[in-house]
Each structure stands twice: as structure tokens, then as C-alpha cells.
Amino acid sequence: MATDAEGEGERMKLEEKPAKQGFLVHGPVTDGGTIMTPDRVALWWIFLDRIADSDWETLEAVISDEEHIRSERFHFDRDRQVYIAAHATCRGLLSYCLGGDPRSWRFSVEDHGKPELISPADGPRMRVNISHTRGLAAVALTVDHDIGVDVEWLQRNAETDKLAKRVFAARECRTLAAVPQARKLETFLSFWTLKEAYVKAIGKGLSQPLDAFSFDLDTLRIDFEDRLADDPAKWHFERYAPGPEHLMALAINHPEPARLTIDAMAAPLDYLHGVGV
Ligand SMILES: CC(C)(COP(=O)(O)OP(=O)(O)OC[C@H]1O[C@@H](n2cnc3c(N)ncnc32)[C@H](O)[C@@H]1OP(=O)(O)O)[C@@H](O)C(=O)NCCC(=O)NCCS
Known part of the structure; x- marks a missing residue:
């Protein structure tokens, strides 16, 4: 992994590796199962300055047509980019934990604007939430339970x-x-x-x-x-x-918060790169 010290401020390429701990190390899921349970929370974040110019094509390839259209409405590049990074990371995390094509995930929108994943009929009810701010996006995922994330x-x-x-x-x-x-x-x-x-x-x-x-x-x-x-x-x-x-x-x-296992880490950019091509 290139660091600022090695790269003298150079932008990092898509090559961060997942932390070798916690349940997320058992992903990405490829066999139709899932590593998520109602007692697990997965949290990924992504810094814009870790994304190389050449990587944007990969991230844009993962988001839906509707997300593309919404991304075009932002006035500033930095807002458009963090929106794309957030939604690509969200789709990537879902596929990492559940398998399947990241472009295939569909969402409904609740009364106050909260997007909810339309979970596959034969799978667990996944709950996801996104946050983005200047330079950083984050996505939190669990099963069944209400979940929220905020970055500032x-x-x-x-x-x-x-x-x-x-x-x-x-x-x-x-x-x-x-x-x-x-x-x-x-x-x-x-x-x-x-x-x-x-x-x-x-x-x-x-x-x-x-x-x-x-x-x-x-x-x-x-x-x-x-x-x-x-x-x-x-x-x-x-x-x-x-x-x-x-x-x-x-x-x-959660009915018994003591049972929760929370895996929180920087999104594995090499994985996102892999699913976007
Ligand atoms: C949700 C809210 C607190 C977001 O605050 P924020 O700090 O500006 O934004 P964040 O980056 O943390 O979160 C934005 C993301 O939260 C999600 N979100 C939107 N509304 C949400 C809600 N009511 N509850 C949970 N999540 C919500 C979306 O995924 C959104 O990202 P997206 O627009 O890229 O899809 C704020 O925008 C709000 O209160 N909205 C409600 C507006 C409302 O009541 N609308 C009703 C008519 S639809």
C-alpha cells in the first residue's frame, strides 16, 4: 500500500487491502451465501484523495443510470465525485457481503427520503445507509435492524x-x-x-x-x-x-447490542476495482 510518506502526496492507486481481521475477511462472497447476520455491522469508508484520476472510470461503471443522472446535477466536481464514490462503495459493499453484480442492486425511497435496499426475495433483509461530506464517504450495512451513519x-x-x-x-x-x-x-x-x-x-x-x-x-x-x-x-x-x-x-x-460485531475499515479499493471492470 502506498502511503503519503512513500508517494510524497501522490494520489494513491486502487490497491488498499482489507484488514485481516473480523468477519469481513471472509468476503467477497461468491457462492450465493452471505457473510451478514443481524448481529453484524459492516462499515466501509473511502477518501477521495486515495482515488487516482484513472480510477474514476471504474467507480462510475458500478453506479446505476439514475445515480449517473443525479451525479451530473452537482455543481462542484468534489460533490459529484464524493457522491459517485459513496454509491459505488455502497454497491461494492453489498456485493462483497452478498455476492452478485453491484449494478443489480435496487432501492426504494421512504417517506423522509431514506433509501432502502430492495432485498432479494430469498435472502435476508439488508439495511444500508450512506453518508458523504467533503473528501470522504461512508456506507454502513447490517441485516434487519435500523442503521445510520454520518460523516462530517x-x-x-x-x-x-x-x-x-x-x-x-x-x-x-x-x-x-x-x-x-x-x-x-x-x-x-x-x-x-x-x-x-x-x-x-x-x-x-x-x-x-x-x-x-x-x-x-x-x-x-x-x-x-x-x-x-x-x-x-x-x-x-x-x-x-x-x-x-x-x-x-x-x-x-438492536435488541441486544452486546451481541453486535462491527467491522469498520477503509473500503478495499482493489476489490472495487475488480467489480467495476
Ligand atoms: C437525511 C439527512 C439528515 C442527510 O443529512 P446530510 O448530512 O446532509 O447528508 P449525509 O451525507 O449524511 O446523508 C445523505 C444520504 O443519506 C441518505 N438519506 C436521505 N434521506 C434519509 C433519511 N431520511 N434517513 C436516512 N438516510 C437518508 C441518502 O442515501 C443520502 O445520500 P444520497 O442523496 O447520495 O443518496 C437530511 O438530508 C434530511 O433530513 N433529509 C430529509 C429531508 C426530508 O424530510 N425529505 C422529505 C421529502 S422526501
Whole structure:
């Protein structure tokens, strides 16, 4: 694997290898089975600056005609590219875990815009969620259970205290107000990614008021303003810093979160290259 140190900032080619650990090492699936179960979560992320110019053709070959049309609507190349990377990675992850042609996956769209995979009739009900931000895309996959992922770029300008007062719960605002200025953005985005991952998991998106629930950043426990609204014991959250400029959070609803195995890693680009040709 070429690193920045070796390549002096040169763009990395499609050659990253999967981590040799966890259940994902048993993929890619080729025999019609699946490596996914309701107790497993697969999370892949992809950095735009790891994708070489020559690799875009491969990624574009994997997405659907409809995704192509949507990708053309973005004004900035960076937005179009991260959209393509996200959807190619999503299709790649599905095929890695379930077998089949990545171009064959079809999605329906729920009331608040959440895409749901139309799972094969004879297979498990796969649940998938996508997030993209400046320079990074991520995809989370499981079986049956509600799942949400959110990635954010750490460099973005945000008037954190002001915005938090408008949208966060009171105890989150207090936590944010107490942290030193140097850690404000990171703390704000830690809350933000967790909150977005949750509203994406339940499928409501930003139609769900963000101050109706709150997080403790040490325990990653969620609490609800209205105790009947949801059950904190059925939610599991993770936080990741996939690189120095990004934060990521994962939300999963599970009857027994202690049984979950989560495999999280950079998308194996050599595999995506292979399925796109
Ligand atoms: C979902 C939402 C929170 C996304 O936030 P974001 O930080 O801007 O975007 P992210 O990159 O994290 O996620 C975007 C992806 O989430 C998925 N998504 C869209 N709506 C979703 C929802 N309600 N729940 C979960 N996931 C959703 C899509 O795959 C989308 O990517 P795509 O457009 O490339 O397919 C926000 O856009 C929202 O609230 N949308 C709802 C709007 C709504 O209520 N529409 C109703 C009429 S359709």
C-alpha cells in the first residue's frame, strides 16, 4: 500500500487491502451465501484523495443510470465525485457481503427520503445507509435492524455555540459551552454526527427535532426527552476518526447490542476495482 510518506502526496492507486481481521475477511462472497447476520455491522469508508484520476472510470461503471443522472446535477466536481464514490462503495459493499453484480442492486425511497435496499426475495433483509461530506464517504450495512451513519468534515466553519443553542438539547449545550475554544468544533461535530446517525437510522432525517434526545460523549448513551419516545437500551453508537480531518458516527438499533460485531475499515479499493471492470 502506498502511503503519503512513500508517494510524497501522490494520489494513491486502487490497491488498499482489507484488514485481516473480523468477519469481513471472509468476503467477497461468491457462492450465493452471505457473510451478514443481524448481529453484524459492516462499515466501509473511502477518501477521495486515495482515488487516482484513472480510477474514476471504474467507480462510475458500478453506479446505476439514475445515480449517473443525479451525479451530473452537482455543481462542484468534489460533490459529484464524493457522491459517485459513496454509491459505488455502497454497491461494492453489498456485493462483497452478498455476492452478485453491484449494478443489480435496487432501492426504494421512504417517506423522509431514506433509501432502502430492495432485498432479494430469498435472502435476508439488508439495511444500508450512506453518508458523504467533503473528501470522504461512508456506507454502513447490517441485516434487519435500523442503521445510520454520518460523516462530517472537521474544517468547516460553524458558529458552534449559536447553532448548538438552536438545535441541541440543553445538556449538550452545557457540555459544549464548557470545552475550550480549541476543542469546540470537534465536540460540536461529535454530537452532530451522533445525532445525525440516529435520525438517519430511524429514517426521519432532520424532520426529527434534534433537541428531543441527547448524548453523553463518554458513554455514547442516548437519552430521550420523552421517556416513551424510544428505548436507550436498544441503541448502540460508535464514533470514529477515519482521518485527521473527519469524524464519523454509527447508530444501530438492536435488541441486544452486546451481541453486535462491527467491522469498520477503509473500503478495499482493489476489490472495487475488480467489480467495476
Ligand atoms: C437525511 C439527512 C439528515 C442527510 O443529512 P446530510 O448530512 O446532509 O447528508 P449525509 O451525507 O449524511 O446523508 C445523505 C444520504 O443519506 C441518505 N438519506 C436521505 N434521506 C434519509 C433519511 N431520511 N434517513 C436516512 N438516510 C437518508 C441518502 O442515501 C443520502 O445520500 P444520497 O442523496 O447520495 O443518496 C437530511 O438530508 C434530511 O433530513 N433529509 C430529509 C429531508 C426530508 O424530510 N425529505 C422529505 C421529502 S422526501
